[in-house]
Amino acid sequence: MGRALKFFAAFFFTAVIIFGSILFLNWQPFTVFFENRDAMVEGSEWVEETYSLQGLSRYIEQNPEHVSFVSKVMVPADSTIRYGEDIRRPMGTTSNLFILIAGAAGIENGDFNPDTRIQWSSISSHQLPDVNQSEHEQSFRAADRRGWIQDGEITLDHAMKLLAEYNDLALSDYLWWNIGPERWDALSQTLQLEQTDLPLPFSGLYMTLSPGLRQMEADEIYRIESEKETADFRSLVIDFSERFLHEDDFRDSVRTYTREKRLGNTFMEERDGLGLFPKTTAREMTDILEQIASENLISPGxxxxxxxxxRWPMEQQSGITRDFSDYGAIYDHRMGLLTGIDIGTSAYTGDTTVQAVFFDRIQIAFWFHMSSNHMHQDFQQRMIFDPAMIIQMQQVADRAGNGSATVLSDE
Structure with missing residues (x-):
């Protein structure tokens, strides 16, 4: 009996040590899950329903408050599918399109040289710890693997290609600052934008919506900032980003906090906070893409x-040439937000289609499902070359009044 008790005590003690060690090593993921346990089931009823794109079309039709898209075949001109096309929604990193445009315009007028070399460490200085940091690390590894990193430097041309593919927030911020804040108002006027905000530094945006850094409740931050004039909000975001770059004490405090607690918000709070990000409409974004495809955006060059x-997918996505003779895109996924813009020429019909797709404030469990399976990317590509998908979404749009679903903007 005594031997059995000793064995049980040793077994129990060992089990406690092992369990405690596992819990200690995984404490942060455990607490993240616990704090977001309600979010992790939000929209879960849609997960089993949407393993097919047919199921995704049902989600779109039954959740018009979360989705906008325009898919336009350039010839014939009237072959367009619209759905919630005039609702302003956050762009996420599809706003990087405007960094590409500003960079291309600067190269054409001689302000920038595509062969200018950039220190990667200067790019990394814009990175907030644990805020999409993996994309920054992946983009570096990809550039290094392709031979684009030489002596710790990358050319401006390769940096722009990398930006379109990886949506590296630190790279986006570096290019935003080096293009120059003064250029953005001029670009807005050049492009005659009416419903589209110009980009802002992502470091400043995420610091702005961080309850921990601002020592405010998330809903209070959203209320205060959403009521501000656009110019005042932009000034705040730019100021946060500039202080992070140039004020050592502020930078150290931000980095210490984000390493320990990231932004200090829940999944739902972060998703809702993205409503402060620069916005556009599917209609206006598609108009810009059409100008690019027809070589009329600023100039052919x-x-x-x-x-x-x-065009990074033509080089990096396996098998894409089966369906496309030409294809270019920017995709984004961040908490509760899935966006994408693309220009593609079907290998089957030769038709060129321009598209802008926005899934906004979607349920967290459903977002994890869509994001992990790259469903919005597959959806966009099939909307160009798959007749069954095109017909199905045309029917969805027609039932909504060709995109005129009764949905209110958050503006």
């Missing part, structure tokens, strides 16, 4: 340069 940077 600028249009062709932007398209060349967007």
């Amino acid at each position: 600028v249009s062709n340069q932007v398209m060349e940077w967007l």
Whole structure:
């Protein structure tokens, strides 16, 4: 009996040590899951329903408050599918399109040289710890593997290609600052934008919506910032980003906090906070893409340069040439937000289609499902070459009044 008790005590003690060690090593993921346990089931009823794109079309039809898209075949001109096309939604990193445009325009007028070499460490200085940091690391590894990193430097041309493919937030911020804040108002006027905000530094945006860094509740931040004039909000975001770059004490405090607690918000709070990000409409974004495809955006040279940077899928996505003779895109996924813009020429019909797709404020469990399976990317590509998908979404749009679903903007 005594021997059995000793054995049980040793077994129990060992089990406690092992369990405690596992819990200690995984404490942060455990607490993240615990704090977001309600979010992790939000929209879960849609997961089993949407393993097919047919199921995704049902989600779109039954959740018009979360989705906008325009898919336009350039010839014939009236072959367009619209759905919630005039609702302003956050762009996420599809706003990097405007960095590409500004960069291409600067190269054409001689302000920038595509062969200018950039220190990668200067790019990394814009990175907020644990805020999409994996994309920054992946983009470096990809550039290094392709031979684009030489002596710790990358050319401006390769940096632009990398930006379109990886949506590296630190790279986006570096290019935003080096293009120059003063250029953005001029670009907005050049492009005659009416519903589209110009990009902002992502470091500043994420610091702005961080309850931990601002020592405010998430809903209070959203209320205060959403009521501000656009110019005042932009100034705040730019100021946060500039302080992170140039004020050592502020930078150290931000880095210490984000390493320990990231932004200090829940999944739902972060998703809702993305409503503060620069916005556009599917209609206006598609108009810009159409100008690029027809070589009418600023000039043929600028249009062709932007398209060349967007073409990364033709080199990096396996099997894409089966369905496309030409294809360029920017995709994004961040909490509760899936967006994408693309220009593609079907290998079957030769038709060129331009598209802008926005899934906004979607349920967290469903977002994880869509994001992990790259469903919005597959959806966009099939909307160009798959007749069954095109017909199905045309029917969805027709039932909604050709995109005029009764949905209110958050503006």
